[in-house]
Amino acid sequence: MIKIFYIKDKDLPFLINSLCADYKVFSPLIKEIEGEKTDYSYNRLFKGDIPRFSAYRAVEPLKTFFTSPLEKVSGYFKEGVNFREPEKIVIFGVKSCDIQGHKVQDFVFLEGQEKDSLYRARRENTVLISGDCTDFKNVCHCLAWEVLPHPTVGFDLNLSPLNDGYIVESGSDRGEAFIQRYKDYFVPAKETQVLARKAKRESFIERLRKHLLPQGLVSKAEVQRLMKDGYSADTWQKFMLTCVECAGCNLICDTCHCFLLSDEKDRDEFSRLKGWDCCQYTNFSRVAGGANPLKTRTQRLRNRFIKKFDFFIDNMGIPACCGCGRCIEVCPGKIDIREVLKDVKDKVSRNK
Amino acid sequence: MKNIYKPTEAIIEGIITESPNIKTFVLRPKVPFEFKTGQFIELTLPGIGEAPFTPSSDPNIKDKMDITIMKAGEITSLLHGIQPNTPVGIRGPYGLGYPLDKFTGKDILIVGGGVGLAPLRSLLFALFGSMDKYNKVVLRYGSRTANDIIYKGLIPEWAKLDKVNMMVTVDVGDPSWSGNVGLVTTILKDLPVDLNNAAVIVCGPPIMMKFVTLKLLDLGFKPPDIYLSMEKSMSCGLGKCGHCRIGPYYVCKDGPVFTYEQLKDLHDIWD
Numbered sequence: 001m002i003k004i005f006y007i008k009d010k011d012l013p014f015l016i017n018s019l020c021a022d023y024k025v026f027s028p029l030i031k032e033i034e035g036e037k038t039d040y041s042y043n044r045l046f047k048g049d050i051p052r053f054s055a056y057r058a059v060e061p062l063k064t065f066f067t068s069p070l071e072k073v074s075g076y077f078k079e080g081v082n083f084r085e086p087e088k089i090v091i092f093g094v095k096s097c098d099i100q101g102h103k104v105q106d107f108v109f110l111e112g113q114e115k116d117s118l119y120r121a122r123r124e125n126t127v128l129i130s131g132d133c134t135d136f137k138n139v140c141h142c143l144a145w146e147v148l149p150h151p152t153v154g155f156d157l158n159l160s161p162l163n164d165g166y167i168v169e170s171g172s173d174r175g176e177a178f179i180q181r182y183k184d185y186f187v188p189a190k191e192t193q194v195l196a197r198k199a200k201r202e203s204f205i206e207r208l209r210k211h212l213l214p215q216g217l218v219s220k221a222e223v224q225r226l227m228k229d230g231y232s233a234d235t236w237q238k239f240m241l242t243c244v245e246c247a248g249c250n251l252i253c254d255t256c257h258c259f260l261l262s263d264e265k266d267r268d269e270f271s272r273l274k275g276w277d278c279c280q281y282t283n284f285s286r287v288a289g290g291a292n293p294l295k296t297r298t299q300r301l302r303n304r305f306i307k308k309f310d311f312f313i314d315n316m317g318i319p320a321c322c323g324c325g326r327c328i329e330v331c332p333g334k335i336d337i338r339e340v341l342k343d344v345k346d347k348v349s350r351n352k
Numbered sequence: 353m354k355n356i357y358k359p360t361e362a363i364i365e366g367i368i369t370e371s372p373n374i375k376t377f378v379l380r381p382k383v384p385f386e387f388k389t390g391q392f393i394e395l396t397l398p399g400i401g402e403a404p405f406t407p408s409s410d411p412n413i414k415d416k417m418d419i420t421i422m423k424a425g426e427i428t429s430l431l432h433g434i435q436p437n438t439p440v441g442i443r444g445p446y447g448l449g450y451p452l453d454k455f456t457g458k459d460i461l462i463v464g465g466g467v468g469l470a471p472l473r474s475l476l477f478a479l480f481g482s483m484d485k486y487n488k489v490v491l492r493y494g495s496r497t498a499n500d501i502i503y504k505g506l507i508p509e510w511a512k513l514d515k516v517n518m519m520v521t522v523d524v525g526d527p528s529w530s531g532n533v534g535l536v537t538t539i540l541k542d543l544p545v546d547l548n549n550a551a552v553i554v555c556g557p558p559i560m561m562k563f564v565t566l567k568l569l570d571l572g573f574k575p576p577d578i579y580l581s582m583e584k585s586m587s588c589g590l591g592k593c594g595h596c597r598i599g600p601y602y603v604c605k606d607g608p609v610f611t612y613e614q615l616k617d618l619h620d621i622w623d
């Protein structure tokens with residue numbers, strides 16, 4: 001049974017205050033850029049801080065809370081090198097695209113024969129408090145992948161702003177327990193409020209749809225076919241020209257999960273490090289003997305798309321893109337994932 | 353809490369020089385370590401790094417494991433420089449290995465090139481351990497020169513075995529060599545193998561595997577009967593780090609052995 005509650009705006013700071021006693025709390029805070037454009041960035045909240053409800057996703061992907069650019073994942077040959085239980089954290093202001101993207105990380109690290117126990121412990125110690133989007137960025141295109149701009153699964157609690165407060169929906173046992181624990185702040189939502197949430201969501205979807213429609217985006221249903229038929233299209237070569245191999249697109253992506261293990265010695269202590277790796281780097285697929293199946297930027301750009309829109313659809317049933325548009329914002333070469341896909345479609349249909 | 357990235361310790365007990373740039377390292381794991389033939393392990397040179405290798409020893413031997421390594425990159429060069437009794441790390445075993453059950457009742461053709469004979473030696477030991485299950489084993493091995501042939505002592509012994517037929521060739525002949533000269537594809541004719549009841553296992557450098565596969569198809573072998581050991585860049589061995597993708601597969605988790613049927617429609621498999 002879905003339990004839906006309501007919390008008043010003015011009670012939110014008190015809730016956050018209570019949370020700060022038990023958890024490290026993170027929330028997107030506004031960082032104004034060039035006056036007009038608003039960006040949100042996760043910051044630690046402390047007792048007394050007032051959380052702001054973010055209109056859309058933060059700059060950082062959610063993966064930054066669960067994996068690291070570079071960290072020690074094991075010591076070896078010595079007993080007793082073990083890990084502390086990860087800290088309990090609450091992430092406030094997660095958006096629907098974040099949750100969708102993070103399904104890929106969960107699939108990689110929690111599924112299959114071998115499971116990453118450090119990742120799992122972090123995941124289990126994290127409470128996700130998501131929120132509906134009330135605005136979008138220019139680059140937002142979640143709807144193209146059939147991801148709605150409000151979370152429907154994968155959160156512990158979700159907040160939908162309404163009048164002078166928020167509708168709160170619990171999406172997990174943990175969310176349920178959470179509401180019980182802090183029950184003073186919540187009242188059951190009225191049916192009219194739930195209906196009002198529905199209307200508000202629909203009108204926002206309509207607004208986003210109007211923004212996206214003129215863009216003529218490639219759809220979820222056709223994208224895998226395009227990867228197969230467009231393998232030899234000149235799209236890859238054309239868009240690669242402005243790529244400077246910074247790998248920003250990989251690093252900022254909430255579905256990109258590739259990593260590299262490396263080893264280190266400090267006096268007589270051996271450590272294994274795990275750090276994000278990126279398929280746009282020249283040596284990503286180079287083998288010891290020197291062969292490199294992804295020698296050229298053309299091959300590497302294509303690899304990024306095939307991994308997202310062919311490999312993951314085969315292996316997981318969803319594309320490894322949530323439409324957050326982070327890679328578009330970050331790219332110094334102005335390579336736009338939407339435009340690349342449209343170009344493939346164009347080339348494929350012309351060849352028919 | 354199991355840490356999938358953590359290696360356990362093994363001691364290098366012995367080092368055998370097989371050829372100028374290939375050595376076999378005999379490892380004794382500190383905790384029992386089992387593998388199926390064709391599965392691989394990640395070998396750690398402590399504090400330096402890891403690399404994947406398929407053991408070349410009999411999978412039925414549980415307390416020791418041989419790894420045959422060609423000097424190719426940084427880690428393998430450093431490995432070639434180490435002394436016996438050095439501790440190393442191991443993780444694994446990973447991958448699916450050779451599907452021995454599918455080979456039952458068949459004529460087994462094994463084609464090896466260079467250091468590719470290492471995983472095949474493990475397979476041969478496994479097959480020789482229960483030869484009553486298989487019709488015959490036909491081995492075709494190609495090496496660059498006579499000096500580069502590995503397991504020199506074993507090859508004549510294998511040739512004497514019942515139901516085993518073998519041939520060796522070198523790419524470049526020299527006065528010390530009185531056998532076949534030519535690429536391994538040149539000794540793939542008049543094979544004593546029933547095309548309709550065969551399993552062909554190929555392991556060697558990508559270029560060799562490519563031409564052997566083309567030759568095998570030409571001879572009439574069927575894609576589902578051709579088993580190839582694929583080589584890709586690897587880091588984790590766990591199906592997580594993303595390095596070893598080939599089409600819809602990860603070589604570490606879905607391979608390293610694939611049938612040509614699985615690969616034939618994929619792009620750039622030999623690169």
Ligand code: SF4
Binds near residue numbers: 096150322
């Ligand atoms: S992509 Fe969609 S869900 Fe993500 S921030 Fe933009 S509108 Fe919200």
Ligand code: SF4
Binds near residue numbers: 331
């Ligand atoms: S962000 Fe742009 S320039 Fe940087 S690697 Fe990605 S595609 Fe290339």
Ligand code: FES
Binds near residue numbers: 587588591593594595
């Ligand atoms: S080696 Fe990491 S996914 Fe295969």
